[in-house]
Amino acid sequence: xxxxxxxxxxxxxxxxxxxxxxxxxxxxxxxxxxxxxxxxxxxxxxxxxxxxxxxxxxxxxxxxxxxxxxxxxxxxxxxxxxxxxxxxxxxxxxxxxxxxxxxxxxxxxxxxxxxxxxxxxxxxxxxxxxxxxxxxxxxxxxxxxxxxxxxxxxxxxxxxxxxxxxxxxxxxxxxxxxxxxxxxxxxxxxxxxxxxxxxxxxxxxxxxxxxxxxxxxxxxxxxxxxxxxxxxxxxxxxxxxxxxxxxxxxxxxxxxxxxxxxxxxxxxxxxxxxxxxxxxxxxxxxxxxxxxxxxxxxxxxxxxxxxxxxxxxxxx
Amino acid sequence: xxxxxxxxxxxxxxxxxxxxxxxxxxxxxxxxxxxxxxxxxxxxxxxxxxxxxxxxxxxxxxxxxxxxxxxxxxxxxxxxxxxxxxxxxxxxxxxxxxxxxxxxxxxxxxxxxxxxxxxxxxxxxxxxxxxxxxxxxxxxxxxxxxxxxxxxxxxxxxxxxxxxxxxxxxxxxxxxxxxxxxxxxxxxxxxxxxxxxxxxxxxxxxxxxxxxxxxxxxxxxxxxxxxxxxxxxxxxxxxxxxxxxxxxxxxxxxxxxxxxxxxxxxxxxxxxxxxxxxxxxxx
Numbered sequence: 001x002x003x004x005x006x007x008x009x010x011x012x013x014x015x016x017x018x019x020x021x022x023x024x025x026x027x028x029x030x031x032x033x034x035x036x037x038x039x040x041x042x043x044x045x046x047x048x049x050x051x052x053x054x055x056x057x058x059x060x061x062x063x064x065x066x067x068x069x070x071x072x073x074x075x076x077x078x079x080x081x082x083x084x085x086x087x088x089x090x091x092x093x094x095x096x097x098x099x100x101x102x103x104x105x106x107x108x109x110x111x112x113x114x115x116x117x118x119x120x121x122x123x124x125x126x127x128x129x130x131x132x133x134x135x136x137x138x139x140x141x142x143x144x145x146x147x148x149x150x151x152x153x154x155x156x157x158x159x160x161x162x163x164x165x166x167x168x169x170x171x172x173x174x175x176x177x178x179x180x181x182x183x184x185x186x187x188x189x190x191x192x193x194x195x196x197x198x199x200x201x202x203x204x205x206x207x208x209x210x211x212x213x214x215x216x217x218x219x220x221x222x223x224x225x226x227x228x229x230x231x232x233x234x235x236x237x238x239x240x241x242x243x244x245x246x247x248x249x250x251x252x253x254x255x256x257x258x259x260x261x262x263x264x265x266x267x268x269x270x271x272x273x274x275x276x277x278x279x280x281x282x283x284x285x286x287x288x289x290x291x292x293x294x295x296x297x298x299x300x301x302x303x304x305x306x307x308x309x310x311x312x313x314x315x316x
Numbered sequence: 317x318x319x320x321x322x323x324x325x326x327x328x329x330x331x332x333x334x335x336x337x338x339x340x341x342x343x344x345x346x347x348x349x350x351x352x353x354x355x356x357x358x359x360x361x362x363x364x365x366x367x368x369x370x371x372x373x374x375x376x377x378x379x380x381x382x383x384x385x386x387x388x389x390x391x392x393x394x395x396x397x398x399x400x401x402x403x404x405x406x407x408x409x410x411x412x413x414x415x416x417x418x419x420x421x422x423x424x425x426x427x428x429x430x431x432x433x434x435x436x437x438x439x440x441x442x443x444x445x446x447x448x449x450x451x452x453x454x455x456x457x458x459x460x461x462x463x464x465x466x467x468x469x470x471x472x473x474x475x476x477x478x479x480x481x482x483x484x485x486x487x488x489x490x491x492x493x494x495x496x497x498x499x500x501x502x503x504x505x506x507x508x509x510x511x512x513x514x515x516x517x518x519x520x521x522x523x524x525x526x527x528x529x530x531x532x533x534x535x536x537x538x539x540x541x542x543x544x545x546x547x548x549x550x551x552x553x554x555x556x557x558x559x560x561x562x563x564x565x566x567x568x569x570x571x572x573x574x575x576x577x578x579x580x581x582x583x584x585x586x587x588x589x590x591x592x593x594x595x596x597x598x599x
Contacts (some may be wrong), residue, residue, distance in 0.1 A: 018439045026450075143573055145533065146552070146574060249443075255444045255445060271538075273450035274449065279452070289445060290440050
């Protein structure tokens with residue numbers, strides 16, 4: 001297992017290297033002079049020179065690049081222009097908010113997606129299958145911010161069951177957290193649950209057709225055991241790989257969901273940074289989120305190997 | 317490798333695929349409405365008429381009016397046109413760039429490693445995050461949004477083309493063409509790419525949906541085309557403040573967005589079922 005983990009980690013290094021290089025290059029993609037773009041139209045030449053100096057833009061590109069990596073290795077991601085705080089610190093404060101919301105949404109996704117996918121496969125071509133697949137299709141076609149807005153109108157404005165937005169930290173008030181996070185989590189989860197349900201259904205159908213399932217049934221095992229122990233165990237292998245994609249989509253989705261529900265997570269932070277041309281924040285936030293995602297995918301790969309002995313023996 | 321060029325049996329199967337046809341109808345309606353925008357929505361989508369503000373949908377104002385009294389009918393329909401232009405542009409850029417990169421990586425083993433590492437790195441970024449970062453750099457205009465979306469989604473297309481090309485490259489008929497003295501360009505153009513089209517077409521139909529959806533997300537966040545440009549995301553973002561009293565400002569463009577994405581998803585599913593049986597979600 002350690003071998004697989006090491007191999008995945010070393011495999012991720014070139015990707016992280018290029019990701020960091022692209023993130024570094026972001027600020028240099030700004031048409032014209034980045035310092036002017038950051039300072040705004042009304043800035044004095046001194047202010048522009050100041051920004052240029054602070055961001056190191058007055059140095060040769062190679063020097064900037066070397067400094068970027070030297071700082072990265074020390075965990076130094078620069079200072080937010082907007083908040084005046086170290087980027088790493090701000091991200092460290094905001095990231096747990098996004099992670100808690102994403103975890104909630106992931107649990108909902110797995111529950112709704114797996115159960116409806118399995119049921120649809122077991123009851124193929126019945127009304128259960130059709131209803132599940134219609135909902136899955138609607139789920140993947142419903143933009144999450146639209147769903148969020150509709151839920152706000154219905155549950156917060158009309159019925160007054162839940163607050164329209166805001167955030168209560170999970171650690172200080174778990175029930176309050178649940179109240180403020182439920183609508184955002186559902187709006188994030190529905191799309192992904194639809195995706196997962198479709199994949200689960202097709203994988204299960206494929207597995208259920210295998211000979212060993214017929215054997216299990218033929219030897220008189222109860223259906224529940226056939227499904228849960230024999231079919232699901234094998235269907236989970238391809239399904240696991242989708243979880244990595246789901247986490248990526250969750251982080252993408254959180255950008256708009258957090259802004260919509262006023263949740264102070266990394267998505268809202270980055271949107272604000274973009275709107276305020278806070279480039280160090282954009283670079284740092286983007287880099288850390290992507291690095292996190294690469295790590296999640298390594299975790300998924302390791303789980304994959306744990307679930308599937310073939311992967312373990314082949315490569316491990 | 318399955319698929320190949322669209323032949324009559326393929327077309328027949330598509331025509332008999334009910335969900336595909338439903339997708340075609342939904343997406344077709346949006347396309348026609350977008351194309352006919354100047355005819356069916358002659359009122360300037362940005363024309364202010366404060367005395368008519370917050371009118372609910374009625375015979376006079378089919379979709380109602382917004383906080384500036386602008387006709388929502390005009391704004392939603394011109395928004396459809398903008399969505400279609402952005403979606404189609406992203407698809408075209410993607411088809412060209414994705415095919416070029418994917419074919420180069422899949423066919424020339426020496427380029428593969430380098431191209432695919434950059435590709436993987438671009439795919440590692442969460443899509444919307446990368447898109448807003450790129451628009452932060454380029455600026456908030458329709459053209460810049462198209463470039464941002466193309467940067468975000470081209471790597472996904474390139475990967476799909478590459479995997480088809482890798483399989484096809486080793487096929488006997490390709491080896492035969494090579495033995496007969498055909499050059500790389502000819503082999504790619506005549507023998508490989510036409511057979512790699514099926515998964516690409518499927519991908520592009522889903523990509524159209526992603527592009528429309530992501531563009532709406534960007535403008536909803538305020539990092540897309542600047543207001544008062546009538547994009548669906550902009551209309552919904554402006555309507556957010558008034559959702560208690562004038563919910564139609566949100567629900568109508570949102571429904572238009574959903575119909576478009578649903579149509580494209582159904583269309584993509586149908587194309588996949590018929591063109592690329594390997595990926596089929598079993599019926």
